[in-house]
Amino acid sequence: MRGLILAGLAIALPLPPAVAQSPQPAAMMDGTILDVVAEGTTSRVPDLATIRTGVVTQSATASAALADNAARMARVLAALSRAGVAARDVTTTAATLSPQYRYADNQPPVITGYQATNTVSVRFRTISASGPILDALVAQGANQIEGPILSLADPDAALDDARTDAVKRARARATLYARAAGLSVVRILSISESGDQAVSPGPVLYARAKEAADTTIMPGESAVTARLSVRFLLK
Missing domain, CATH: 3.30.110.170 (Protein of unknown function (DUF541), domain 1)
Structure with missing residues (x-):
C-alpha cells in the first residue's frame, strides 16, 4: 500500500521547468x-542615392564668413531645385561657425578668422541623375561632397x-x-x-x-x- 501511495505522489509532482516551458x-x-x-x-x-554636400567658407570676420556661406549655399539649393530634387529630399545636417587660430610657442592662440560650414543631405530617387547634379553643385559653389550611399526604396x-x-x-x-x-x-x-x-x-x-x-x-x-x-x- 505504501508503494502505491508513493507512486501516486510521484505522478502528481510538477514537470521540470525545462519541460513545462516547451x-x-x-x-x-x-x-x-x-x-x-x-x-x-x-x-x-539600388534605386536611391544619398549624398552629403555643402559649402565651407572662411573670412576675417564671423559675419563675412556667414554671409559668403549663405550666398553660396543659396546657389547650391537653387541648383538642386532646378534639377528636380524635391524639398522633402533635402535635409540640413550641419550648420557651424568656428574661429580659426594661429599657434606659436609660448604664446596664447590668436584668432585669424572664422570658418562657416553648411551641409545638407540630398536623396536622389533617380540615381542616373545624381552624377550630373554633383557637377552642377560644384559649379554653383559646393566644395564639400560625401557619398553617394546607395540603398533600396x-x-x-x-x-x-x-x-x-x-x-x-x-x-x-x-x-x-x-x-x-x-x-x-x-x-x-x-x-x-x-x-x-x-x-x-x-x-x-x-x-x-x-x-x-x-x-x-x-x-x-x-x-x-x-x-x-x-x-x-x-x-
Missing part, C-alpha cells in the same frame, strides 16, 4: 527533430524574397538529410530569423564619358540576405 518537447515528439540554418539571397539594383520586398529563398534552401537541405537517413520530411515545426538580415550595396563606380563632362554613377547590384533557423520533423 510546448512540444523533442523527447516526446513522434519522429526525429532536425534543425537547419539556411541563408537566402536575392539581388536588386523598398528593402522589405527584397528581404521577403530572400526569406522565401532561405526557406526553400532549408527544406532542400532537410530533404537531403532525411533521404540519407532513410526518412522523409513531415513538416516544419518552427521558423526563426537570426536577426542579421542585410542589404549590402555593391561598389559604387564613377566614370566620366569621353564626349561629355558629366560624372556618371554606376550603382551595380546590391546583395540582399536573410538567415533563418528552421526546425523540421522527420519520420
Whole structure:
C-alpha cells in the first residue's frame, strides 16, 4: 500500500521547468527533430542615392564668413531645385561657425578668422541623375561632397524574397538529410530569423564619358540576405 501511495505522489509532482516551458518537447515528439540554418539571397539594383554636400567658407570676420556661406549655399539649393530634387529630399545636417587660430610657442592662440560650414543631405530617387547634379553643385559653389550611399526604396520586398529563398534552401537541405537517413520530411515545426538580415550595396563606380563632362554613377547590384533557423520533423 505504501508503494502505491508513493507512486501516486510521484505522478502528481510538477514537470521540470525545462519541460513545462516547451510546448512540444523533442523527447516526446513522434519522429526525429532536425534543425537547419539556411541563408537566402536575392539581388536588386539600388534605386536611391544619398549624398552629403555643402559649402565651407572662411573670412576675417564671423559675419563675412556667414554671409559668403549663405550666398553660396543659396546657389547650391537653387541648383538642386532646378534639377528636380524635391524639398522633402533635402535635409540640413550641419550648420557651424568656428574661429580659426594661429599657434606659436609660448604664446596664447590668436584668432585669424572664422570658418562657416553648411551641409545638407540630398536623396536622389533617380540615381542616373545624381552624377550630373554633383557637377552642377560644384559649379554653383559646393566644395564639400560625401557619398553617394546607395540603398533600396523598398528593402522589405527584397528581404521577403530572400526569406522565401532561405526557406526553400532549408527544406532542400532537410530533404537531403532525411533521404540519407532513410526518412522523409513531415513538416516544419518552427521558423526563426537570426536577426542579421542585410542589404549590402555593391561598389559604387564613377566614370566620366569621353564626349561629355558629366560624372556618371554606376550603382551595380546590391546583395540582399536573410538567415533563418528552421526546425523540421522527420519520420
